[in-house]
Amino acid sequence: MLADYLAVFIFLVLGALFVPLNLLIGSLIRPKIDEPEKYTPYECGEESEGHLFNQFNPRFYIIALIFIIFEVELVFLFPWGVLFRRLGWFGFVEMLVFLAVLLVGLVYAWGKGDLEWIKPGGARRISTVDRVQDTVDRVQDFERVGR
Amino acid sequence: MGEWLRWVLDMVLVPPLKPVPEPLLTVVTIVVIATIILAFISVLVMFLIWLERKVSAHMQDRLGPMRVGGWHGWAQSIADGVKLLFKEDIVPTQADRVVFAAAPMLVFASAFAAFVVIPFGPSLIVADLNIGILYLIAISSVVVIGILMAGWSSNNKWALYGSIRSAAQIVSYEIPAGFALLTAVMLAGSLSMQDITRAQEGGIHRWFVFQNPFTFLAFFIYYCAALAEVNRTPFDIPEAESELVAGYHTEYSGMRFAIFFLAEYANMFVVSAIATTLFLGGWNGISPWDLWVALPPAVWFILKCLFLIFVMMWLRWTLPRLRVDQLMYMSWKVLLPFSAVCVLGAGLWVMLIG
Numbered sequence: 187m188l189a190d191y192l193a194v195f196i197f198l199v200l201g202a203l204f205v206p207l208n209l210l211i212g213s214l215i216r217p218k219i220d221e222p223e224k225y226t227p228y229e230c231g232e233e234s235e236g237h238l239f240n241q242f243n244p245r246f247y248i249i250a251l252i253f254i255i256f257e258v259e260l261v262f263l264f265p266w267g268v269l270f271r272r273l274g275w276f277g278f279v280e281m282l283v284f285l286a287v288l289l290v291g292l293v294y295a296w297g298k299g300d301l302e303w304i305k306p307g308g309a310r311r312i313s314t315v316d317r318v319q320d321t322v323d324r325v326q327d328f329e330r331v332g333r
Numbered sequence: 334m335g336e337w338l339r340w341v342l343d344m345v346l347v348p349p350l351k352p353v354p355e356p357l358l359t360v361v362t363i364v365v366i367a368t369i370i371l372a373f374i375s376v377l378v379m380f381l382i383w384l385e386r387k388v389s390a391h392m393q394d395r396l397g398p399m400r401v402g403g404w405h406g407w408a409q410s411i412a413d414g415v416k417l418l419f420k421e422d423i424v425p426t427q428a429d430r431v432v433f434a435a436a437p438m439l440v441f442a443s444a445f446a447a448f449v450v451i452p453f454g455p456s457l458i459v460a461d462l463n464i465g466i467l468y469l470i471a472i473s474s475v476v477v478i479g480i481l482m483a484g485w486s487s488n489n490k491w492a493l494y495g496s497i498r499s500a501a502q503i504v505s506y507e508i509p510a511g512f513a514l515l516t517a518v519m520l521a522g523s524l525s526m527q528d529i530t531r532a533q534e535g536g537i538h539r540w541f542v543f544q545n546p547f548t549f550l551a552f553f554i555y556y557c558a559a560l561a562e563v564n565r566t567p568f569d570i571p572e573a574e575s576e577l578v579a580g581y582h583t584e585y586s587g588m589r590f591a592i593f594f595l596a597e598y599a600n601m602f603v604v605s606a607i608a609t610t611l612f613l614g615g616w617n618g619i620s621p622w623d624l625w626v627a628l629p630p631a632v633w634f635i636l637k638c639l640f641l642i643f644v645m646m647w648l649r650w651t652l653p654r655l656r657v658d659q660l661m662y663m664s665w666k667v668l669l670p671f672s673a674v675c676v677l678g679a680g681l682w683v684m685l686i687g
Contacts, residue, residue, distance in 0.1 A: 194468075197363075197445055198442050200364070200445070201444070201446055204371065204445070209589070212418045212422070212588045216420060225424070249505060253505065253508065260512065260515070268519075268524055275684065289670075289673060292665075296666065302658075303657060
């Protein structure tokens with residue numbers, strides 16, 4: 187069985203080595219002309235301005251957090267899925283309760299507005315993150331006006 | 334596959350009267366198999382790129398490549414590959430060189446490592462890991478790191494946004510994909526790919542997709558989620574040319590870009606292979622007696638995978654692109670609840686009806 191994982195390791199290593207190998211072969215036949223303009227970041231022909239990270243949509247962080255929760259749940263569900271015939275009704279109901287608890291979590295996040303991608307306008311729920319971001323935006327505006 | 338190769342290698346590698354040490358033989362066997370699969374992937378990807386151009390062309394009422402190589406431009410991909418090899422390798426000045434170089438390596442290595450557990454035939458599998466499908470889910474998560482590295486190290490705002498969106502998309506769609514796969518695993522009772530395939534022996538009615546209305550639904554949920562994981566339309570916001578230039582591989586040129594492209598098409602094949610193995614019977618044929626329509630199992634497998642890939646291409650040129658908030662909505666509010674229902678429903682079905 188260990189030999190199986192040796193195969194995985196060798197595949198990973200060979201896959202990683204394939205790339206520099208190709209680049210090496212390419213380096214023998216491709217040109218290398220040094221023009222400074224070529225190395226500026228691409229922005230459809232315009233000059234790039236501002237810092238790299240202007241504003242970061244906090245949605246990405248929320249998505250990552252929720253992903254972690256459900257992925258760990260999935261990992262817990264896999265052993266049950268393999269053995270579930272042998273575990274019978276007891277195992278099934280137990281897993282049902284586990285899934286129900288986590289689905290309650292999903293419903294909570296949904297209801298609180300944490301799964302919305304764009305900030306909801308009007309009557310829909312506004313999540314805490316959006317409220318904080320709103321406050322931060324307003325403070326920044328005030329600072330700019332005051333200067 | 335290992336046994337025949339080891340026998341051959343034992344003959345070839347033997348110095349005059351001393352047997353070859355066991356570990357060396359194992360390692361050489363695996364390296365040779367890896368090279369064969371690498372060659373297979375290269376040829377497959379070239380074929381798929383040509384197929385994509387032909388399919389897209391015919392769906393748009395035009396012809397596609399017709400000249401390179403004579404018959405319907407079959408050598409177009411080879412010509413493109415050689416062209417990319419000749420391109421200059423431009424690394425932006427303030428890009429993080431190490432991370433910039435490592436990103437394609439990570440993306441390709443994980444796409445390649447997924448081929449370890451793809452069952453092409455009854456004994457045509459590199460290593461039948463007993464955690465087969467869980468390993469595949471894990472490996473497809475490694476791609477996310479590579480994409481984030483690519484976007485970050487490019488020193489380009491648009492590449493960064495593209496890579497973060499792509500990472501968020503892949504990560505959001507892994508959950509419904511995992512639940513859908515769990516449904517098939519529940520029917521098979523094992524995580525090993527060969528076991529799952531063998532549980533579907535005996536004809537088309539024994540394929541998991543037809544055994545249970547919940548696995549039928551799970552197949553479509555998995556296919557949708559897999560489309561999103563390989564960033565294909567209608568989920569190709571990260572690569573959309575009109576949106577973010579070229580997304581996370583904006584600053585990559587020449588061979589580095591070719592590696593990302595290779596990894597994307599290899600990933601397409603891997604998710605089709607997973608869907609084939611878990612839902613469409615893997616290398617099993619259609620008839621229970623194998624008398625009529627008797628093809629070698631590997632041919633069955635490749636045909637089913639190619640059909641699923643063709644449908645991916647078909648969808649690309651049929652459906653419009655989803656906006657990023659529609660994408661997230663679909664993953665968390667549509668696919669996830671439905672796939673959870675599939676898991677429970679399949680469990681109930683098996684308990685009550687068997």
